[in-house]
Amino acid sequence: MGFWVKIICVCLYGHDVGEKVPPIIISPEFILDLNTDTKEEVDRVRRSLSTASDHTMKTRYIKGYSKRLIRALYSLVLVDTGVWQDDIIEMKNAIINYCEIDSALVEYLYACYLDSDVLVEEFLGIADEVYSYFENALNVMAASRNSFG
Template sequence: MILEKVIPEINIQNEYKEFVDTYMDEVYAEFKTKIHSMYMCGSIPKGTATPFKSDADFTVVCENPADIDYEKLSEIKDRLLKKYPFVTKIDTIFCSIHDVINKPNEWGFWIKVICICVRGDDIGAKVPPIVISPAFILDLNTDTKEEVERVRHWLSNADDRPMQTRYIKGYSKRLLRALYSLILEDTGVWKDDMPDIKNDLLKYCGIDSSIIDDLYACYLDSDVSVEQFLRTADEAYRYIEQTLQAMAASGRSSER
């Protein structure tokens, strides 16, 4: 099975168009020839964003992410968040042309399947079709352990309740998506709407359904304590790690 694009066409709502154009204009003006193309994912390019609730998620493909002055980028973000207060946050990821082309199951997947090009030439067209397979699922989770450990550390050391809530929400979302990656051979499609992810997990995932329900509740800003959340999160990650290890072992056995 080949993964189809999550967002087949751009459908930005009128109230977000000026913000998107202004942000892209300022990023291009600041970094000029260093940028190859810009992409978006999430609710804004799909046309389902909710003012004062939805984030703006950009990805920039460039020759070398190390050439980007991230302090200048932060200044642009801060200025536009004041100008457009209905945007809750601006997330911008940078990746290299080399990684998109040479890591098709990681950055190639992100650009080709998850994102949609909003400015420049779509480099995702150069990425070969993404075929769902155990090897693809393993590649997709290459950085999962590192990301989970990093966010867990931040959450464990956060002493401000609003920050704890933000980390819990983000950590829940990351775990639910990692769990969803494990059932791609069952679903045949990548979904990024959390209610759909939850429903498919309850249908296909072998983990205890209460863990899925708890993670989803935390994603929706449940007032759970950090300690209680981490017990659920650790159990979910153990399942993810064990499933990936079994998948890798099965792949090695089939190669013999």
């Protein structure tokens, strides 16, 4: 909860409660909690993209799906970066620097984020490969947390 108040919320009136939130401790538990809805979100966007018939909707879903996967991968390197990043270029670069995923996959996602006019089948193949990497990384993180905690 503190992440959302401290990082995402913006005070519009009165006292900023974000200042009262203790510092965020980036840990495997934090990263796992941050990604609790990622699978459902990815499944929803993937279904929508698979059934979209309108070109405009396809490009919109590809852009959104690319961004969601980049953000998910970035969450895996939070321990290394120490800070949440909103800039997608910074996220991409951090993933390439700290993550063991093939950098070509990350570059492909970023290119699709910038220009989403790509073949849906090709995109879904790459997206599935990236999500598989992400899911495996989360499973390893959860297993290591459980074996030590």
